[in-house]
Amino acid sequence: MPELGHFAILLSLFLSGYAIVIDILGSLRKDPGLIKSARNATIACLGCLSVAMVALWVLLVKSDFAVVYVAEHTSRALPFAYKFSALWAGSAGSLLLWSWLQVGFVVLVYCKSEFRHRRFSAHARVFANLVGFFFLIILTSDRNPFELSVVAAADGGGLNPLLQHPAMVLHPPILFVGYAGFLIPFAWAFGRLTTNQEDDGTALLKQAQRWTLFAWLFLTGGIVLGAWWAYEELGWGGYWAWDPVENSSLLPWLTATALLHCFRTYKPRFAIATWTILLSILTFSLCIFGRFLTKYGLVSSVHAFSSPGLGILYIVLLINVWVIAGILLVRRYMLTKSSAADSVVPNLRFIIVNNWLMLILAFVIFVGTLFPFLSKVFIKVVRSFSSQSVTPLAPITLAPEFFTKITAPGGLILLLLIGLCPHLLRHGFSKSWRIILAVIAVALALMVWLFTCSLDTTRPSDISGIIGWWGRWLLSGSATIPCFIICGFMLINIIVDFVHYEMKATANKKTGSTSPRNLRWYGSRIVHLGIAIMFIGIAGSGGYATEKNAALKPGEKTDIAEYELTFDALRAEHGRNFTAVTADISVYKGEQLIVRLKPAKAFYHASQKTVSEIDVRRTLGSDLYLALTEVDKGRELINLHIMIKPLINWIWIGSFVMVLGGLIVLFSSHRRKMTIQQNKGKDIEWAI
Amino acid sequence: MLIGVLVIGGGVGYFMYQAIQSSWAYYYSVDDFSANRAAVKNYSLRIAGRVKPGSVVRDLKKMDLTFTLAGVKTEVPVHYEGTVPDNFTEDIEVVVEGRLGVNGTFEAKTVLTRCESKYRVKVK
Numbered sequence: 001m002p003e004l005g006h007f008a009i010l011l012s013l014f015l016s017g018y019a020i021v022i023d024i025l026g027s028l029r030k031d032p033g034l035i036k037s038a039r040n041a042t043i044a045c046l047g048c049l050s051v052a053m054v055a056l057w058v059l060l061v062k063s064d065f066a067v068v069y070v071a072e073h074t075s076r077a078l079p080f081a082y083k084f085s086a087l088w089a090g091s092a093g094s095l096l097l098w099s100w101l102q103v104g105f106v107v108l109v110y111c112k113s114e115f116r117h118r119r120f121s122a123h124a125r126v127f128a129n130l131v132g133f134f135f136l137i138i139l140t141s142d143r144n145p146f147e148l149s150v151v152a153a154a155d156g157g158g159l160n161p162l163l164q165h166p167a168m169v170l171h172p173p174i175l176f177v178g179y180a181g182f183l184i185p186f187a188w189a190f191g192r193l194t195t196n197q198e199d200d201g202t203a204l205l206k207q208a209q210r211w212t213l214f215a216w217l218f219l220t221g222g223i224v225l226g227a228w229w230a231y232e233e234l235g236w237g238g239y240w241a242w243d244p245v246e247n248s249s250l251l252p253w254l255t256a257t258a259l260l261h262c263f264r265t266y267k268p269r270f271a272i273a274t275w276t277i278l279l280s281i282l283t284f285s286l287c288i289f290g291r292f293l294t295k296y297g298l299v300s301s302v303h304a305f306s307s308p309g310l311g312i313l314y315i316v317l318l319i320n321v322w323v324i325a326g327i328l329l330v331r332r333y334m335l336t337k338s339s340a341a342d343s344v345v346p347n348l349r350f351i352i353v354n355n356w357l358m359l360i361l362a363f364v365i366f367v368g369t370l371f372p373f374l375s376k377v378f379i380k381v382v383r384s385f386s387s388q389s390v391t392p393l394a395p396i397t398l399a400p401e402f403f404t405k406i407t408a409p410g411g412l413i414l415l416l417l418i419g420l421c422p423h424l425l426r427h428g429f430s431k432s433w434r435i436i437l438a439v440i441a442v443a444l445a446l447m448v449w450l451f452t453c454s455l456d457t458t459r460p461s462d463i464s465g466i467i468g469w470w471g472r473w474l475l476s477g478s479a480t481i482p483c484f485i486i487c488g489f490m491l492i493n494i495i496v497d498f499v500h501y502e503m504k505a506t507a508n509k510k511t512g513s514t515s516p517r518n519l520r521w522y523g524s525r526i527v528h529l530g531i532a533i534m535f536i537g538i539a540g541s542g543g544y545a546t547e548k549n550a551a552l553k554p555g556e557k558t559d560i561a562e563y564e565l566t567f568d569a570l571r572a573e574h575g576r577n578f579t580a581v582t583a584d585i586s587v588y589k590g591e592q593l594i595v596r597l598k599p600a601k602a603f604y605h606a607s608q609k610t611v612s613e614i615d616v617r618r619t620l621g622s623d624l625y626l627a628l629t630e631v632d633k634g635r636e637l638i639n640l641h642i643m644i645k646p647l648i649n650w651i652w653i654g655s656f657v658m659v660l661g662g663l664i665v666l667f668s669s670h671r672r673k674m675t676i677q678q679n680k681g682k683d684i685e686w687a688i
Numbered sequence: 689m690l691i692g693v694l695v696i697g698g699g700v701g702y703f704m705y706q707a708i709q710s711s712w713a714y715y716y717s718v719d720d721f722s723a724n725r726a727a728v729k730n731y732s733l734r735i736a737g738r739v740k741p742g743s744v745v746r747d748l749k750k751m752d753l754t755f756t757l758a759g760v761k762t763e764v765p766v767h768y769e770g771t772v773p774d775n776f777t778e779d780i781e782v783v784v785e786g787r788l789g790v791n792g793t794f795e796a797k798t799v800l801t802r803c804e805s806k807y808r809v810k811v812k
Binding site: 360399400551637639 | 710
């Protein structure tokens with residue numbers, strides 16, 4: 001079985017290389033036979049990778065510990081679901097999954113036998129397969145999941161207990177569907193650049209747009225699941241630590257969000273088209289870069305990873321991609337003579353502002369993430385110029401506060417804009433000056449009010465002091481109240497927008513003009529609604545959290561906020577692959593017992609690791625979060641980490657609403673596609 | 689256009705400067721730290737090393753923790769108050785964050801354990 005899997009991967013490597021060469025040859029010679037052959041090779045490549053996936057699954061489920069990967073990620077006692085999900089628990093397996101998904105998506109999109117887009121598909125396939133080829137090289141040489149160990153282990157090391165959680169079973173594959181999905185807009189962008197056929201592309205464009213939305217949805221879901229897992233499993237009460245691993249999934253999310261907005265106003269031969277193409281390539285590049293960053297430790301992360309190995313190949317790939325993209329973009333610039341000004345494009349202003357914000361946010365997070373690496377290079381360069389060693393030669397790392405501080409102002413501006421947008425879209429930019437002025441006035445009044453509130457201690461005397469104070473204030477945690485106010489403003493605006501839309505629809509019905517309900521419109525507003533809800537949760541749980549540590553003996557009490565907690569007793573529990581010590585805690589509010597919580601510490605036999613299992617009392621208002629951090633040897637004394645996280649559940653609710661809205665848009669554009677196919681030949685509107 | 693770019697760029701730069709100022713720290717291994725001890729005593733630092741076996745003293749009642757952080761050649765005593773991460777035990781990689789105290793002990797504000805490998809369990 002391992003030999004079969006390894007052979008299948010080698011064969012798929014060969015097939016994807018073959019497909020690239022033959023697609024290029026076929027396109028140059030305009031030979032349909034060759035192109036067809038390359039298409040079949042791509043499909044066969046998917047077949048081979050599927051065989052490899054199945055082989056690895058069989059090995060994992062059968063617990064064949066002769067295979068290193070199986071021995072390192074599973075053990076005999078591991079429940080079936082975790083044996084199954086161990087496929088993506090390791091570096092090699094997850095790379096196999098990612099490659100499989102990528103090729104799968106390419107087969108779904110660019111291997112159809114439609115005659116119309118044959119040339120375009122061939123071009124797009126070359127670039128998609130090029131990425132796949134690089135991934136497969138790394139998979140075959142560096143991270144072979146089918147490697148056999150010299151001596152077969154009697155039992156495996158077991159899955160890391162932190163990963164034994166339902167969210168962690170789903171989180172990686174969902175994230176990978178997102179990453180791999182961005183290959184489609186990426187391939188589309190290159191197809192567009194190389195073919196330079198603009199007029200024939202409506203269907204292709206819509207396809208790329210739909211796939212971007214699809215990937216964006218999965219990426220959103222994956223990021224939120226990861227955050228939820230961190231909150232549930234890691235026991236520190238937070239959900240986001242600004243770790244390089246997390247940041248690397250946020251970066252493509254930001255650019256993809258910008259890209260989604262761009263697609264809405266895409267017009268061929270306009271500057272916005274070039275911009276959209278650039279963003280498509282950038283988004284997928286950031287996915288690859290994230291893979292490089294997380295797996296090959298350029299910057300030190302709390303998640304330490306294995307040796308660099310062939311990770312440099314990802315960088316080689318990225319350099320290749322951008323050199324080719326650069327050349328093609330210059331060529332495009334030379335070929336197209338822009339005839340019309342971009343101002344004809346509807347709603348362009350909003351798109352530009354949205355894009356700028358997203359890119360600036362992505363940029364600062366990118367710099368912050370790479371700061372240890374960049375600062376070391378910078379210091380080295382400075383040192384080489386001056387003989388004195390002024391600063392110690394060591395990388396400079398930034399604490400998570402850097403990110404919260406730097407993203408807070410950007411996030412607030414973003415929220416304000418989302419709130420303003422429905423109004424601006426209805427009335428136009430020039431007619432809305434009153435409301436813009438009103439918003440600025442309210443914002444200023446708010447700032448002055450907050451400023452006077454905190455005057456006593458921090459009043460700066462001179463002008464530069466005041467400016468500095470403002471900077472620090474904007475960056476400090478006191479952004480919570482403005483965030484609430486802006487979210488409220490957003491919610492009101494979105495609701496007003498809904499009402500307005502309904503009224504217009506009814507009026508149209510009366511006059512008899514047919515205006516079909518635009519599901520897409522609803523979907524996109526629901527996404528924005530979800531963002532408002534989510535930010536209420538973020539601001540609330542960040543700004544008003546209370547926490548304390550308590551060392552307790554049985555029978556002892558402690559209190560936090562309105563709750564009183566009594567530690568009743570410790571008891572032992574036995575699970576299939578762990579033993580746990582559980583603390584029974586009674587929670588009282590006033591005199592009344594409201595809940596019994598059972599935080600525990602579990603010891604996993606296979607991996608010899610201890611993990612604390614938290615317990616939470618959830619309400620929409622706030623969470624009471626208990627983590628049993630330590631139990632002393634005599635089992636007399638426990639250490640409890642108690643936290644109150646206000647409004648935190650609104651983060652999960654908001655993200656659910658976001659994904660729901662996205663699904664509605666996806667569904668409506670699918671329906672739209674059907675209508676377009678029915679109305680083939682009729683004139684179809686570009687922007688919605 | 690140019691003014692706009694300057695204003696935005698200036699604003700972003702200013703915010704970044706402010707945010708970096710309040711959160712930066714040098715990152716050292718224990719040995720590098722020991723070699724530069726005098727030069728870095730006034731900076732906030734992050735030091736990576738191993739928890740020396742047998743050096744951990746934990747007072748649960750006071751939430752007090754002391755241990756020795758060992759590099760390849762040198763070591764440094766660390767003092768910390770607060771909750772300890774789940775997987776903190778002897779002989780693992782940790783990163784401590786804080787400043788060098790007056791008596792030569794490193795006063796840590798946080799102790800981060802590094803998952804040896806997030807996804808992998810070593811086979812013995």
